[in-house]
Amino acid sequence: MRKQTLIMIGLFVLSFQFMHAQGSPDYSGGLKVKFNEDGSKYLRIISWAQVQANYNTDDTFDANGNENSALNFNLRRARILMFAQINKDFMILTHFGLNSLNSSQLSPTGKGDGSQIFFHDVWxxxxxxxxxTVGGGLHYFNGISRLNSQSTLNMMTLDNNRQSWATIGLSDQFARHLGVFAKGSFDKLQYRVAINDAAVSSLDGRVATPGGDAVYNGRATLGSKDAGKTYAGYFDYNFLDQESNFLPYKVGTYLGGKKVFNVGAGFFLHPKGAVIDTGSEIAPVLEGEDVSIFAVDAFYDTPLGDDGSALTAYAVFQSSDYGKDYLFSAYGTGSMLYGHVGYVFKGDLSKTRFQPYVSYGTHSYDAVSDNRNTLGIGVNAYLSGHNSKLTLEYNNQSFGEVDSSIISLQAMIYL
Structure with missing residues (x-):
C-alpha cells in the first residue's frame, strides 16, 4: 500500500510540474511515465480541449424553417494522444477523441454519430x-503543404485553413490515411513520403452523370485495383533553426521560441480517384480521372528582440486537380493562395501575452467564375503559452451570392 501511495504521489508531482511548464510549441510535456532511470523507455500522455462560443451574424434556419439562435456553443476538439517506446529504435502512437460536438449532435445516451470517439492516429x-524512420498504420504524415499536417495544439489562427486539409473526408478518415510512410532528414532538408489505401467511403456521395463534372469516389466506383492507392510527399528546407520531425504535427507559431525560416513543396496523387461519365443515360461509361494536388509554401517565425515580441508569417500556393470541373463543398479543381501573419507584443514570458493576427485566402475554381475568399482577423491571449490560451476571431467568407460572417471565442487548454 505504501509503495502504491508513493507511486501515485510521484505521478501527481510529475504531472503538476508539466502542467506549469512553459507552454512553447516545442513543449514535450504531458504526463510522462519513465520505465527506466534515463527516461529512454517511457509512456507519454497529452490531453487537450477546445471549447467555442460562435456568434453567426447572418440569419439561418433549421430543416423545419425555424430561425436558428445566433449564439451557439461547440466542443471543437477533445483529444488524448499517447506515445511510448521501450527501445530507441521503435515507437507506437495512439491518438483518439472527438470533433465539433454541438447541441444538434448530442444524443440521450451519448451514442449518436456526432458524439462518437474514434481513433485519429494509430501507427x-x-x-x-x-x-x-519508416512506419505504418493510420497516420498523419501527409503531403502537399505544411498546413495539411497542421498541429491543432499550436495553431496561430482560430483554426486551420479549411482548403489546406485538401483530402479530408474524400480519400481519408479526417485527414488520416491508412498506409506506410517514411520520414527523416538529409542535413537541413526534411522529408516525408507515404503510400496509402484510399478510403472506400467518401463525403462526396454523388453519382457521375453523362457529360457532367467529376465526382470524387473513384475507389468505390472503380474498385481498389484501379483506384485504391494514394501517394503523398512533403519536403521542406530548414534555413535557420531546425524543426523537430519526431511527430508529423507541424507547428503553427513558436511565439519567438525559435528562429525558423522554411521553404517547402509537396504533392498528393490519387490515380483514377475521381470519376466522370462519358456515356449516356442509357449506356453510361465510367472513366477514372487522376487527382493531383501540388503546393509550395514558406514559413517564418522569429523573435524580434529580448522583450518577448515575435513575428509569425506563412504563405502557400496550391494547385488542385480533382478532375473535370470538380466542385464539392470547399474543394474544387483550381488554385488557392493563402497566407497569415501575426505579431506577439512584448511582455513577460511568464505572464499573459497577446498576438493579433490576420489571415486571407482566395480560391479560384474551373467550374465557376466566382472566387471563394476568406478573411480572418483575430487575437490570441496566451495565459500560459499554448497550454492555456483564448482566441477571439472574426471570420468572413464570400463565394458567389453567399457572404457569411462568424465571431468566435475559443478557450483551449492542453496538458
Whole structure:
C-alpha cells in the first residue's frame, strides 16, 4: 500500500510540474511515465480541449424553417494522444477523441454519430538509420503543404485553413490515411513520403452523370485495383533553426521560441480517384480521372528582440486537380493562395501575452467564375503559452451570392 501511495504521489508531482511548464510549441510535456532511470523507455500522455462560443451574424434556419439562435456553443476538439517506446529504435502512437460536438449532435445516451470517439492516429514506426524512420498504420504524415499536417495544439489562427486539409473526408478518415510512410532528414532538408489505401467511403456521395463534372469516389466506383492507392510527399528546407520531425504535427507559431525560416513543396496523387461519365443515360461509361494536388509554401517565425515580441508569417500556393470541373463543398479543381501573419507584443514570458493576427485566402475554381475568399482577423491571449490560451476571431467568407460572417471565442487548454 505504501509503495502504491508513493507511486501515485510521484505521478501527481510529475504531472503538476508539466502542467506549469512553459507552454512553447516545442513543449514535450504531458504526463510522462519513465520505465527506466534515463527516461529512454517511457509512456507519454497529452490531453487537450477546445471549447467555442460562435456568434453567426447572418440569419439561418433549421430543416423545419425555424430561425436558428445566433449564439451557439461547440466542443471543437477533445483529444488524448499517447506515445511510448521501450527501445530507441521503435515507437507506437495512439491518438483518439472527438470533433465539433454541438447541441444538434448530442444524443440521450451519448451514442449518436456526432458524439462518437474514434481513433485519429494509430501507427508504429521503426528507426532504420540515423535520422531516417519508416512506419505504418493510420497516420498523419501527409503531403502537399505544411498546413495539411497542421498541429491543432499550436495553431496561430482560430483554426486551420479549411482548403489546406485538401483530402479530408474524400480519400481519408479526417485527414488520416491508412498506409506506410517514411520520414527523416538529409542535413537541413526534411522529408516525408507515404503510400496509402484510399478510403472506400467518401463525403462526396454523388453519382457521375453523362457529360457532367467529376465526382470524387473513384475507389468505390472503380474498385481498389484501379483506384485504391494514394501517394503523398512533403519536403521542406530548414534555413535557420531546425524543426523537430519526431511527430508529423507541424507547428503553427513558436511565439519567438525559435528562429525558423522554411521553404517547402509537396504533392498528393490519387490515380483514377475521381470519376466522370462519358456515356449516356442509357449506356453510361465510367472513366477514372487522376487527382493531383501540388503546393509550395514558406514559413517564418522569429523573435524580434529580448522583450518577448515575435513575428509569425506563412504563405502557400496550391494547385488542385480533382478532375473535370470538380466542385464539392470547399474543394474544387483550381488554385488557392493563402497566407497569415501575426505579431506577439512584448511582455513577460511568464505572464499573459497577446498576438493579433490576420489571415486571407482566395480560391479560384474551373467550374465557376466566382472566387471563394476568406478573411480572418483575430487575437490570441496566451495565459500560459499554448497550454492555456483564448482566441477571439472574426471570420468572413464570400463565394458567389453567399457572404457569411462568424465571431468566435475559443478557450483551449492542453496538458
Amino acid at each position: 508504429a514506426q521503426y528507426n532504420v538509420a540515423t535520422n531516417h
